[in-house]
Amino acid sequence: MRGQPRFITYGLLISVGAASIFPLYWSFVIASRDNSAIAEKTPVLVPGGNLLANIGRVFDTVDFWLALRNSLIVSGTVTLSNVILASIAGFAFARLRFPGRNGLFLVVVGTALVPGHLGVIPLYLLVSDFGWYGRLEAVIVPALVGAFSVFWMRQACEEAVPRDLVDAARVDGCSLWRAFWHAALPAIRPQVAVLAMLTFMATWNDFFWPLVVLDPNDSPTVQVALSRLASGYFTDYSLMLTGATIAVLPVLVAFVLFARRIIDGIMRGAING
Amino acid sequence: MRPGGSFPARTGRGDWFDRRISPYLMIAPFYVVFGVFGLFPLLYTAWVSLHDWHLINGDEGFVGPANFAELFSDRYFYNALFNTVSIFLLSTVPQLLAALGLAALLSRPLRARTAWRAAVLVPNVVSVAAVALVFSQLFGRDYGVINTMLGVVGIDPVNWQSNRLTAHIAVSVMVMWRWTGYNALLYLAAMQSIPRELYEASTLDGASRWRTFWSITVPGIRPTIIFTVVTATIGGLQLFAEPQLFDASGVNGTGGSGREFQTLTMYLYEHGFSLFDAGYSAAIAWVLFGVSLLFALVNFALVRRIASGD
Structure with missing residues (x-):
């Protein structure tokens, strides 16, 4: 487009980009210094050499190893099961004909609009009845397959799985499951990868439900452990921000590696959704 | 077959x-x-x-609508309702306008297109707990970077947590930081699917950029705007982690010493999981649901009208 000089465009973008990155960078800087840095008159903007020492202190203060392990187990399981169950369901919704299909899919879309916090009290009662309080099942099982995932994979199958290929496979005598495996799955692999990334990040970052149902001392996830660092007993800011840095790092790395695909996925979802 | x-x-x-x-x-x-x-x-x-229900001990008898009656005469409930709506408005309106502007910037021909998009999306992959922790330090009274920057232009240090308005602003900034880029990408995607001919016609008519933006771009992405407003409404009215961790006492807090920034979900959490009053907490959940539904509908109608381009 014509119009304003380019430097205004880039100038604005640079300030937005800087605002996006600065809090994370600053958090990293404080994490790499000792606790006095935060009290400097002019904000400290250059990393120091205390990062490893601070990381050590975080692991001494709260059981961050356990938290990392728990978060990995929870996020990994939830991601895997969402990807598998939602791909199969999405395939069925997109490429099979069966009575009640459209109505059933509307139910999926409708459930995505219900505010998640509404049922938290009974969910807690239910999960406690199962004996899952403080156990990872409590955060894994309710999240095994979500409406968003099913919706996402149906969209992917609509776009990428050729109808003829499925029909041909069926006529050739493939069972439904083999048709899914050989005809559908190879075609939707890229969208499966994006869904896996989005699910992993969302699960890793989840806070409210793990806070409610896990024991912050015995079975924390990373986010719950992080909230303990913020809980007033500690006034050690470099400790807090080291914790924040460790909690953010895994998803940040994953994001940088897959940024192009994630952005594509989100933008494509915006048009179809 | x-x-x-x-x-x-x-x-x-x-x-x-x-x-x-x-x-x-x-x-x-x-x-x-x-x-x-x-x-x-x-x-x-x-x-x-509809029951007196202790979170651990269980059902302690049917009480009918008593929990709701109590709720509607509970001033802490109205306080939380006000805070929720106030933070929701302070964070959503500027956020979506900024996202529109940012999408317009990103839709120009740019070098390193993907890098810019990634940069604005980064805040969205950071967990709310980490965001709250980092921003609580940035908004610190004594050493916070934001107070230092305000000091440069001659403004005295602000004790952000102690005052209702400043606390709401600080929490809103966290929400905006996390969601503006994401919404901008949604708008950008929608903008790219607007037919080019519309723009060409508008240019031939001699319309200014500003006019073109409001009379072609915005109406063209109306469904996406409605979608973001509805999701921001449902998410915003459930706001929890940012204000909860902004309180200096962390997850045990009630949103400041005078409940200056306690939201409805925080109030639900306080009653359910600190005071173990599950019945009362469930009543709050229903009211929260009703409020969300009401706001989603009102916003839906409002945006439909504003973005229709007439």
Whole structure:
């Protein structure tokens, strides 16, 4: 487009980009210094050499190893099961004909609009009845397959799985499951990868439900452990921000590696959704 | 369906099973999980809200609408309702306007297109707990970077947590930081699907950029704007982690010493999981649901009208 000089465009973008990155960078800087840095008159903007020492202190203060392990187990399981169950369901919704299909899919879309916090009290009662309080099942099982995932994979199958290929496979005598495996799955692999990334990040970052149902001392996830660092007993800011840095790092790395695909996925979802 | 008789081997029971039963088996897991962990708790909330119900000890008797009656004369409830709506407005309106502007910037021909998009999306992949922790330090009274910057232009240090308005602003900044870029990408995607001819016609008519933006771009992405407003409403009215961790006492806090920034979900959490009053908490959940629904509908109608381009 014509119009304003380019430097205004880039100038604005640079300030937005800087605002996006600065809090994370600053958090990293404080994490790499000792606790006095935060009290400097002019904000400290250059990393120091205390990062490893601070990381050590975080692991001494709260059981961050356990938290990392728990978060990995929870996020990994939830991601895997969402990807598998939602791909199969999405395939069925997109490429099979069966009575009640459209109505059933509307139910999926409708459930995505219900505010998640509404049922938290009974969910807690239910999960406690199962004996899952403080156990990872409590955060894994309710999240095994979500409406968003099913919706996402149906969209992917609509776009990428050729109808003829499925029909041909069926006529050739493939069972439904083999048709899914050989005809559908190879075609939707890229969208499966994006869904896996989005699910992993969302699960890793989840806070409210793990806070409610896990024991912050015995079975924390990373986010719950992080909230303990913020809980007033500690006034050690470099400790807090080291914790924040460790909690953010895994998803940040994953994001940088897959940024192009994630952005594509989100933008494509915006048009179809 | 199949060409008749060409494949006699496929008329057995397996075929019938595949056609009639397998599709339902394939979609069943979602409905099982949702039924047990979604729908059932939803309905059960209504039941619990009509009882005196201790979180650990269980049902202590049917009380009818007493929890709701108490709620509607509870000033802390109105306080939380006000805070929720105030923070929601302070964070959503500027956020979506900024996202529109940012999308317009990103839609120009740019070098390193993906890098800019990634940069604005980064805040969205950071966990709310980490965001709250980092921003609580940035907004610190004594050493916070933001107060230092305000000091440069001659403004005295602000004690952000101690005052209702400043606390709401600080929490809103966290929400905006996390969501503006994400919404901008949604708008950008929608903008790219607007037919070019519309813009060319507008240029021929001699319309200014500003006019073109409001009379072609914004109406052209109306469905996406409505979508973001509705999701921001549902998410914003449930706001929890940012204000909860902004309180200096962390997850045990009630949103400042005078509940300056306690939201409805925080109030629900306080009653349910600090005071173990599950019945009262369930009543708050229902009211929260009603408020969300009301706001979603009002916003939907409002945006439809504003963005229609007439």
